[in-house]
Amino acid sequence: MNHLMQIFALVELSITCAVVMILLLQKTSSQELSLTTKVMLILLLGNLFFWPLGLGMELPLVAYVRGVIGDLSIVTMLLLWTSLLSGRKPTPFAFKVSIACIAIVFYPLALGIGMIDPYAWGYGSVLFFIAVLLFAVVCGLANWSKGVWIIAIAILAWAAHWHESANLWDYLLDPFLAIWALIAVFGALYRRRRDKARSGYLFRPG
Incomplete structure (x- = not known):
C-alpha cells in the first residue's frame, strides 16, 4: 500500500x-x-x-x-492544473488575501513562535474541520465554485489518506501556495499604489 x-x-x-x-x-x-x-x-x-x-x-x-x-498540497496542485486547462481566468483576489493572511499567522506559530500550535489542529480537530467547511461555504457564496470543489477534494484526499501525511493542513496549504499568495497580494497593492501615484501626477495642477 x-x-x-x-x-x-x-x-x-x-x-x-x-x-x-x-x-x-x-x-x-x-x-x-x-x-x-x-x-x-x-x-x-x-x-x-x-x-x-x-x-x-x-x-x-x-x-x-x-x-x-x-509533496504539494492538494489545493496547490489543483489550482495549477485547473489554471492551465481552464485558460487564463484569474483566481479571486479575496482568496489570495485569505491564504496570505492565514500563512502570515500559521507559519510563525507552527514554527514555535508563541504558545499555540495550529498545525496540531490538522490531526482531527473538529473546530478546525468546521472552519475549513465554512471557508468552502464562503467560496460558494462568493460565486467561486471552483474553490468549493478544490477544498472538497482536499478534504476527501485527507480522509482517504491519499498522501503520507495524516494532517489536514498538508492537504490545504504549503509554502509554495503561501509564497504565491503573498507575492500576488503585495504585487497588487504595489500596482494600485503606483497607479494612484501616476493618476495624481497626471491630474496635478500646472
Whole structure:
C-alpha cells in the first residue's frame, strides 16, 4: 500500500511539473495553446519526469524534485492544473488575501513562535474541520465554485489518506501556495499604489 502511495505521489508531481513548465511557456507567448496541445504536452513532459532516463541518475527526475520540495498540497496542485486547462481566468483576489493572511499567522506559530500550535489542529480537530467547511461555504457564496470543489477534494484526499501525511493542513496549504499568495497580494497593492501615484501626477495642477 505504501509503495502504491509513493507511485501516486510521483505521478501527481510529474503532472504538476509538466503543468508548471507549460504555464511558464505560456507566459512567454501571447498566443493561448489549444486544449489538445496542452494535454499532449502534459503527457509528454509528465512521462519525461516520471520514467528514469539514465544520464547518470538512478531515479526518475521527479523523485529528485520531490526530495527537494516534498509533496504539494492538494489545493496547490489543483489550482495549477485547473489554471492551465481552464485558460487564463484569474483566481479571486479575496482568496489570495485569505491564504496570505492565514500563512502570515500559521507559519510563525507552527514554527514555535508563541504558545499555540495550529498545525496540531490538522490531526482531527473538529473546530478546525468546521472552519475549513465554512471557508468552502464562503467560496460558494462568493460565486467561486471552483474553490468549493478544490477544498472538497482536499478534504476527501485527507480522509482517504491519499498522501503520507495524516494532517489536514498538508492537504490545504504549503509554502509554495503561501509564497504565491503573498507575492500576488503585495504585487497588487504595489500596482494600485503606483497607479494612484501616476493618476495624481497626471491630474496635478500646472
